[in-house]
Amino acid sequence: MPAEKLATGGRSRAVERVVEELRRMITVGELLPGQQIRQENMAERLGVSRLPIREGLRQLTADGLVSHTPNIGYTVTRLSQAEFDQIYLMRNLLETEVIGRLPEPTPEQLQRVSDLNAEVAAAAERVDLVEMRLRNHEFHFEIFRLGGLDLVIDEIERLWNWAAPYHAVYLVSPESRRAILHEHDQMVEALRDGDNARLADLMNQHRHGSETVLGSMLGAAPIVRPT
Numbered sequence: 001m002p003a004e005k006l007a008t009g010g011r012s013r014a015v016e017r018v019v020e021e022l023r024r025m026i027t028v029g030e031l032l033p034g035q036q037i038r039q040e041n042m043a044e045r046l047g048v049s050r051l052p053i054r055e056g057l058r059q060l061t062a063d064g065l066v067s068h069t070p071n072i073g074y075t076v077t078r079l080s081q082a083e084f085d086q087i088y089l090m091r092n093l094l095e096t097e098v099i100g101r102l103p104e105p106t107p108e109q110l111q112r113v114s115d116l117n118a119e120v121a122a123a124a125e126r127v128d129l130v131e132m133r134l135r136n137h138e139f140h141f142e143i144f145r146l147g148g149l150d151l152v153i154d155e156i157e158r159l160w161n162w163a164a165p166y167h168a169v170y171l172v173s174p175e176s177r178r179a180i181l182h183e184h185d186q187m188v189e190a191l192r193d194g195d196n197a198r199l200a201d202l203m204n205q206h207r208h209g210s211e212t213v214l215g216s217m218l219g220a221a222p223i224v225r226p227t
Helices: 003-027 039-046 050-063 081-100 107-126 129-147 150-170 174-193 196-217
Strands: 066-069 073-076
Touching (some): 003 050, 003 129, 003 150, 039 050, 081 150, 081 196, 129 150, 129 174, 174 196
Antiparallel strands (some): 066 073
């Protein structure tokens, strides 16, 4: 293979790794809304040059997770109240439609959802908020993907990612964690019973709880810390 193709392939893999790691850091709350992402610091942390960092940040900007301001640089996107409200409006519409179309799960599918629910609970018990955040995401999307509406679900995931930094903060509260676990148990029960209407109602209740708490955070000043 020509050296140019090797170099290009290596750079592409480096950009993919940068995007994956930055997305993870934003999702779990290592990078917070309004926080500046310093390219030189991130390049050193990830062991790459600044070029894949820059290309990765451009990709995340297109995805809406990162914002760019000339002469200032890149920051984790901080949502306005209006943007936040629209995200939850679209989530409500799309998630309710997906839940309403779910087929009856197979025993294997139901077991997978139950196992993920147990992993969320185990992470909450350890107060491992990073693990809880990741397993919570998997739990919900394991349910969503039962219906096979992949294009719709990809859009739902994009909406989740926009609000991901705020979700990470939501998990800090013990009361929030307890509510999440209780509501998850009820969702698994509704899914087991094949009661899509009840499952949709529970999802709406679940979403409304986080929307209420997270929306109140938007009026506070952004938390900024060095990267």
